[in-house]
Amino acid sequence: MSTHVTRLQGREAVARQTMAFHLDKPTGFSFKPGQAIDVVLLETPGTDAQSARHTFSIVSAPFENELIVATRMRDTAFKRVLGALPIGAGIAIEGPFGSLTLHNDRARPxxxxxxxxxxxxxxxxxxxxxxxxxxxxxxxxxxxxxxxxxxxxxxxxxxxxxxxxxxxxxxxxxxxxxxxxxxxxxxxxxxxxxxxxxxxxxxxxxxxxxxxxxxxxxxxxxxxxxxxxxxxxxxxxxxx
Ligand SMILES: Cc1cc2nc3c(=O)[nH]c(=O)nc-3n(C[C@H](O)[C@H](O)[C@H](O)COP(=O)(O)OP(=O)(O)OC[C@H]3O[C@@H](n4cnc5c(N)ncnc54)[C@H](O)[C@@H]3O)c2cc1C
The missing domain is CATH 3.40.50.80 (Nucleotide-binding domain of ferredoxin-NADP reductase (FNR) module)
Known part of the structure; x- marks a missing residue:
């Protein structure tokens, strides 16, 4: 697991009150489909470090040249800041981690x-x-x-x-x-x-x-x- 500072490339609505955030994929960053990252805001929105960090599964696939995460835009300090970040703003990611990845036995659905x-x-x-x-x-x-x-x-x-x-x-x-x-x-x-x-x-x-x-x-x-x-x-x- 490693930490990278990347940039917000764009955001889009993917459902009602649900946004996808497109991030530059840092050079050398690799992950397995199904894994997650921690998204860490560089400017802490609250008094505690925890409110600057959220775990999100990666929506994009490894073959794609960007990282995408998506979340319901509930009214929390973290999501208010994330939703208002200017395009091009720096954002830290930590990971990847998690084992919700596809099993290897291709004969099993x-x-x-x-x-x-x-x-x-x-x-x-x-x-x-x-x-x-x-x-x-x-x-x-x-x-x-x-x-x-x-x-x-x-x-x-x-x-x-x-x-x-x-x-x-x-x-x-x-x-x-x-x-x-x-x-x-x-x-x-x-x-x-x-x-x-x-x-x-x-x-x-x-x-x-x-x-x-x-x-x-x-x-x-x-x-x-x-x-x-x-x-x-x-x-x-x-x-x-
Ligand atoms: C591996 C993993 C992958 C995830 N992927 C996604 C994703 O792709 N998209 C997405 O929207 N969300 C994902 N989540 C959930 C996400 O991390 C946030 O918890 C969620 O978005 C709620 O954030 P919030 O700011 O709306 O609420 P918050 O204010 O963060 O949380 C609301 C309530 O839930 C409680 N809570 C939050 N996190 C935890 C926790 N880990 N354990 C126990 N209680 C907790 C808080 O104490 C609070 O009471 C994932 C979580 C995990 C662990």
Whole structure:
């Protein structure tokens, strides 16, 4: 793990109240898809050092020449400063770290379960896998309240359309609040949902990322359907 000072190249909205931040990739910086970095603001927004530092999974894939992180823009000191940083401003990153990375046995499919912004590590994994033409089957189960909240949904739909190894099932849990149409599944990911999604997969490895409540519920549901803990990997995103 190392520390680099890099620059903010740009930012864009990727869903409602959700921004992606594009950073220069420092020379020599390498990471595995699914890993995270600490983003450290050079000007501390609060009184404690902790409020200047947040952990984010890297959305971009190693083959890309920039680093992208994405987050819900809640009203916290860190995010206020990050959201207002001028383009070109310096920003420190530490990392990479984390082991939510794709298993090596290409014969075993991966099932990624993302709650909201928990999609970030899986974006990097899927982008890199498609770029490399990996033969592995990748199944993505993506749960959001509404389509407006689902970051990178259209990119994932596009990746699925062009890659037989990628399968996406997105579900919306609060369509009553949405101003967009949705013809896909509704409701939370439950046991029946998981069984349908994995029915044709031989010995899949499951990955879960999102708010702690979702991660805990998914681990329990997977255990209930007979999946061994050894085949479940997860990352909890606190603060939502
Ligand atoms: C490996 C990893 C990858 C992550 N990737 C992303 C990502 O890609 N995008 C993203 O938006 N977020 C990601 N997160 C979560 C992110 O680091 C922040 O916690 C989140 O964005 C909330 O920040 P906030 O400023 O809105 O709230 P904060 O004010 O930072 O937190 C809100 C509440 O959550 C509590 N909390 C925060 N962090 C922790 C913690 N680690 N353990 C226990 N309690 C905690 C705080 O005490 C506070 O009560 C990741 C976290 C981890 C560990």
């Amino acid at each position: 991966a099932v990624f379960i993302a709650g909201g912004i928990g999609i970030t590590p899986f974006m990097s994994i899927v982008r890199q896998a498609v770029h490399d033409g990996l033969p592995q089957r990748l199944v993505l189960l993506y749960s959001n309240r509404r389509p407006e909240d689902a970051a990178y949904l259209s990119e994932l739909q596009e990746l699925e359309r062009h890659n037989p190894n990628v399968r996406l099932t997105a579900t919306m849990t609060l369509m009553g609040d949405s101003s967009q149409g949705w013809s896909g599944p509704r409701g939370q990911i439950d046991e029946a949902f998981l069984q349908r999604a994995a029915a044709d997969l031989a010995q899949p490895v499951f990955y879960v990322a999102g708010p702690p409540g979702l991660v805990e519920a998914m681990r329990q549901t997977l255990n209930d359907t007979g999946v061994n803990d050894d085949d479940i990997r997860s990352e909890e995103f606190y603060g939502y």
